[in-house]
Amino acid sequence: MVFEPGQVITRRYLRGSWCTWVQPMRVLADDDQGLLLWHPAGSDFARLVDADGNTQHELTVDRMREPRLAVLTWTGYDILVLMPPGVAHSVWWFYRDGVFAGWYVNLETPYTRRPDGVDTDEFEARIGHPLYLDRATAAAVRAEADRVVRLIEVGTFPFDGTHTDFRSDGRWPTLRLPADAVTPVDQWPEAVVPSSGLSEK
Known part of the structure; x- marks a missing residue:
């Protein structure tokens, strides 16, 4: 399945049976x-x-008390996110007031x-925890990080100046999450529960 430019999809991060992050995203391109x-x-x-207000950065998700997805407003920067096919990272371009401000690389499956979109699993330094990484997977993630550093x-590409002059279409509205986008994973219909992936809304 290929997503069409202009289409709004849902990008999710999963950790075991928990959905830890949900973000509506506008598709600009879906190509090689x-x-x-x-x-x-x-x-x-x-x-x-x-x-208690903890996120997975403070606690592993299995230790969180009554975890739930809270809908918030993204502030500070506009972001462009490239998810290259078959690699264990995404590249984020940050823009403030329409001016490129820097890159961020997120290590992920x-x-x-x-x-309706894509799901992925974020890398965290909790090696050995059953919901996180074993040593072999952690070594593979570190190798991916080293490969990106060399790039x-x-x-x-994509660190050659590509997209640093990007300007959004001023007619595009801000993006809203539909109510069903924050449904807990264990309440998703069985047919759509992914192992780890994107979704369209």
Whole structure:
């Protein structure tokens, strides 16, 4: 399945049976370079928080008390996200007031496509925890990080200036999450529960 330019899809991060992050994204391209997505400041996103306000950065998700997805407003930067096919990272371009401000590389499993978007699994340094990484997987993630560093050092795509002059279409509205986008994974119909993947809304 190929997503069409202009289509709004849902990008999710999964951790075991928990959905930890949900973000509506506008498709700019879906081609051999990867899936290129746009998310402007002022748009919705949701992150997993517990009853005490902890996120998965403070606690492993299995230790969170009454975790739920909280819908928030993305602030500070507009972002362009490239998810290259079959690789264990995504590249984010940050823009403030329409001016390129820097890159960010997120280490993650290669994404899985769904009819309404993509899901992926974020890398975290909790090696050995059953919901996170074993040593072999952690070594593979570190190797991917080293590979990306080499791309950055030599200025190879996508770190060659590509998209640094990107300007969004001023007619595009901010993006909103539909109510069903924050449904817990265990309440998704069995046919759509991914192992780890994108979705269209």
